Amino acid sequence: xxxxxxxxxxxxxxxxxxxxxxxxxxxxxxxxxxxxxxxxxxxxxxxxxxxxxxxxxxxxxxxxxxxxxxxxxxxxxxxxxxxxxxxxxxxxxxxxxxxxxxxxxxxxxxxxxxxxxxxxxxxxxxxxxxxxxxxxxxxxxxxxxxxxxxxxxxxxxxxxxxxxxxxxxxxxxxxxxxxxxxxxxxxxxxxxxxxxxxxxxxxxxxxxxxxxxxxxxxxxxxxxxxxxxxxxxxxxxxxxxxxxxxxxxxxxxxxxxxxxxxxxxxxxxxxxxxxxxxxxxxxxxxxxxxxxxxxxxxxxxxxxxxxxxxxxxxxxxxxxxxxx
Amino acid sequence: xxxxxxxxxxxxxxxxxxxxxxxxxxxxxxxxxxxxxxxxxxxxxxxxxxxxxxxxxxxxxxxxxxxxxxxxxxxxxxxxxxxxxxxxxxxxxxxxxxxxxxxxxxxxxxxxxxxxxxxxx
Numbered sequence: 001x002x003x004x005x006x007x008x009x010x011x012x013x014x015x016x017x018x019x020x021x022x023x024x025x026x027x028x029x030x031x032x033x034x035x036x037x038x039x040x041x042x043x044x045x046x047x048x049x050x051x052x053x054x055x056x057x058x059x060x061x062x063x064x065x066x067x068x069x070x071x072x073x074x075x076x077x078x079x080x081x082x083x084x085x086x087x088x089x090x091x092x093x094x095x096x097x098x099x100x101x102x103x104x105x106x107x108x109x110x111x112x113x114x115x116x117x118x119x120x121x122x123x124x125x126x127x128x129x130x131x132x133x134x135x136x137x138x139x140x141x142x143x144x145x146x147x148x149x150x151x152x153x154x155x156x157x158x159x160x161x162x163x164x165x166x167x168x169x170x171x172x173x174x175x176x177x178x179x180x181x182x183x184x185x186x187x188x189x190x191x192x193x194x195x196x197x198x199x200x201x202x203x204x205x206x207x208x209x210x211x212x213x214x215x216x217x218x219x220x221x222x223x224x225x226x227x228x229x230x231x232x233x234x235x236x237x238x239x240x241x242x243x244x245x246x247x248x249x250x251x252x253x254x255x256x257x258x259x260x261x262x263x264x265x266x267x268x269x270x271x272x273x274x275x276x277x278x279x280x281x282x283x284x285x286x287x288x289x290x291x292x293x294x295x296x297x298x299x300x301x302x303x304x305x306x307x308x309x310x311x312x313x314x315x316x317x318x319x320x321x322x323x324x
Numbered sequence: 325x326x327x328x329x330x331x332x333x334x335x336x337x338x339x340x341x342x343x344x345x346x347x348x349x350x351x352x353x354x355x356x357x358x359x360x361x362x363x364x365x366x367x368x369x370x371x372x373x374x375x376x377x378x379x380x381x382x383x384x385x386x387x388x389x390x391x392x393x394x395x396x397x398x399x400x401x402x403x404x405x406x407x408x409x410x411x412x413x414x415x416x417x418x419x420x421x422x423x424x425x426x427x428x429x430x431x432x433x434x435x436x437x438x439x440x441x442x443x444x445x
Contacts (some may be wrong), residue, residue: 041444050405052420052421053420053421054420054421057420075399076391076394077394078398080385080388080389080390080419081388081389081390082387082388082389083388083415083419084419084421085418085419085420085421086419086420086421087410087414087417088417088418088420089402089406089407089409089410089417090401090402092402092403092406093398093401093402093406094398094399094401096399097397115402125418125420127418130434130435133434134418135421136418136419136420136421137421138420140397159372173416178418185434199360200404202356202357202360202403203358203402203403203406206400206401206403207400207401214411215371220444227359228356228360230360231354231356232356232359235353235355238353246333249435252399262354262358262359265353265354266352266353266354268352269352270353272352278379293363293364293365294354294358294364297352300352301352304352
């Protein structure tokens, strides 16, 4: 079966005559810091049933992070009967539903290898057929060997499919080089980019605020100046009902980004709920004074806190606190 | 002409959004998503779009064989950008499935035929 598939991949490559530019570059000039070979032998393997490569690949990626899931249990979460397959977006969604952060990689072969070398299996979407009659297939990259020019995949019914990197790249390119990681929120991807990672955390917050809170903290450890992560940590704590932690996060965000009206507004809201009306009003006044596109919302926050006239008093209290 | 269409359309959208009440963040708190978006107008537009997109993607999932409750949960796990992408191309987006051996045989046959044609020419 494997040989059969490789044979087809070879034929397809021959017919399509397309190049594998990233592979050529990578084999010609090894990227600095990238180990020559790596393999994650302990990543589990779930031989796929008919049409179920999505659930099998996702179960593999979740299992590698010790999240128990079987392909059968994932079918109802990602399989789409009418399409006889699974959509990439739904793999991301299901990853979040299991409390992990779903991170899509930049479309670079080198990044896939870097993540594998760092210990994370990578789910990839390939087209194993001709462009005119695509056969989309999910596999999980678990190893590679640059000297041999091969990648190791958990794929279909094959535990250890060795595919030439160039063939892999040709089969992977049609999906827009789609690749994703399923990561515990404490772990940053080896190739993480701030904006990409933080927006992955924002998506996680929709589904699992507690997990997102950990992801925001991970982001802040690496990018302490990230405003979205700073407010996100507060929002995630607020969503889980931990108002004290939310206050601390918003306060840190407001002190690090005094120009962020959003941070002051959210701080005001949580202080109000913590029954500290004077501090709350002071923060709300800061938000209103800064203004911006969400001024109306800040004004609502201020109004809800009630009791105007605490203006001077409030800002003095807050400035004192800021000075501490 | 443009206004004649745009006016009622906007009115319909606004009344739809008022009737259906898209889920907003808790009163008072600015959501992380809003903080991340470039402008409030953009955030508002995206929120309305995402709300409509979610309804349409859920409907499509059901039409494609997903049970209603599950479709709702599946849509809820997607980000606004992902929902928007699916709303536009859920029927054509790559759906990774399996190659059955009969599929492989057909592909191989096609490949051989094409190869023969190329050689013949």
